[in-house]
Amino acid sequence: MRLFNRLLATIISLALIFGSAIGTLYLIGVLARLPSLTSPIRRLFTPLLALSASQIGALLLAVSLLALVLLILEIRPFRARFVLVRDDSQGMTQISRPDIERCLSQRLSKLRAITSEGVDILVHGKQFDVSANIAVSSQADLSQVRAQVEENIKANLESIGVGKGLRQISTRISRFKRAA
Amino acid sequence: MNNVPLDILDEKRRIALAIRSAVGKVKGVSLVQRPMVGASYPYNLDVPGVWVHGPDAKGRYGVIVSIIVSGMRISEAANKLRSEIWGELDRRGYAGHVTSIDIRVEDLIMAV
Numbered sequence: 001m002r003l004f005n006r007l008l009a010t011i012i013s014l015a016l017i018f019g020s021a022i023g024t025l026y027l028i029g030v031l032a033r034l035p036s037l038t039s040p041i042r043r044l045f046t047p048l049l050a051l052s053a054s055q056i057g058a059l060l061l062a063v064s065l066l067a068l069v070l071l072i073l074e075i076r077p078f079r080a081r082f083v084l085v086r087d088d089s090q091g092m093t094q095i096s097r098p099d100i101e102r103c104l105s106q107r108l109s110k111l112r113a114i115t116s117e118g119v120d121i122l123v124h125g126k127q128f129d130v131s132a133n134i135a136v137s138s139q140a141d142l143s144q145v146r147a148q149v150e151e152n153i154k155a156n157l158e159s160i161g162v163g164k165g166l167r168q169i170s171t172r173i174s175r176f177k178r179a180a
Numbered sequence: 181m182n183n184v185p186l187d188i189l190d191e192k193r194r195i196a197l198a199i200r201s202a203v204g205k206v207k208g209v210s211l212v213q214r215p216m217v218g219a220s221y222p223y224n225l226d227v228p229g230v231w232v233h234g235p236d237a238k239g240r241y242g243v244i245v246s247i248i249v250s251g252m253r254i255s256e257a258a259n260k261l262r263s264e265i266w267g268e269l270d271r272r273g274y275a276g277h278v279t280s281i282d283i284r285v286e287d288l289i290m291a292v
Binding site: 082085086089090091092093094095096099100103159160161162 | 242243253254255256258262280281282283284285286287288
C-alpha cells in the first residue's frame with residue numbers, strides 16, 4: 001500500500017474507532033438513563049444537525065470525489081513495471097522490474113558476509129537507478145562492502161543484458177552485531 | 181459499441197497463432213499469460229501471452245509478446261525470437277500486416 005493511502009487508512013481507522021467509542025458511550029448513556037453521558041455527546045453532534053440539506057449534499061459529494069481520487073490513485077500503475085532494454089522500429093524489449101530486483105537481491109545474498117534486505121529499481125524512461133539495502137556485521141569495512149555490492153550489481157545487470165540503462169547505484173548499509 | 185468485423189478477429193487469431201509457433205521454435209523461451217492493463221480484453225483467448233492490438237488506420241497490427249526466458253541474455257533471446265517471429269509471419273503472409281513486436285520478459289530464469 002502506498003504511503004498516502006496508508007496515512008489515509010490510518011486516519012479513517014482512527015475516525016471509525018473514535019466514532020464507535022462515542023456510539024457505544026451514547027448507547028450506554030441511553031440504556032442506563034445517564035444524561036450526564038448522553039448530553040455532551042449530543043452537544044458534539046448538534047452542529048451537524050444544523051446543516052441544511054444542500055450542505056449535507058455538498059459534504060457527501062466531497063467525500064465521494066475524494067474516494068474516487070483515491071480509487072484512481074490505487075488502480076493506476078504507480079511505478080513502471082518494466083525496464084527498457086531496447087526500443088527501435090522493430091519494437092520494444094522490456095523486462096519486468098520486480099524480476100530484476102529479485103534476481104539482484106538473490107545474487108547479492110550469495111556474497112560473503114552480506115545479507116541482502118532487498119533491491120529497489122526506479123525507472124526514469126530509458127534509464128533506471130538501483131538502490132540496494134544490505135546488512136553487514138559491525139566489523140565489516142563499509143567502503144569495501146559498497147564497492148563489492150556495486151561491482152556485483154553491475155556484473156549481474158550486464159549478464160542479464162540490461163547494463164546499458166543503469167544510471168546510478170546507491171547502497172544503504174545497516175550493521176548488525178554477529179552473535180558470538 | 182461498434183461491432184468488430186469477424187475478419188479482424190480472425191486475422192488477429194492467425195497472427196497470434198503464427199507467433200506461438202515461432203516462440204515454440206526458440207529454445208529457452210516460453211509464453212506466459214499476463215493480463216494487459218487497459219486492454220479492451222485481457223489477452224488473446226487462443227494464444228495466452230500474445231496480445232495483438234489494433235488495427236491502425238492503415239489496417240496494421242501491433243503485437244505484445246509476454247515471455248519467460250531461461251538461461252539466456254535478454255537481448256540474445258529477444259533477437260532470436262524477433263527474427264523467428266518475423267520469419268514465421270513472412271511465411272504465412274502477415275509480415276506486412278504487423279508494425280512492431282514488443283517483447284516483455286516477465287520472468288528471467290538464470291542458471292545459478
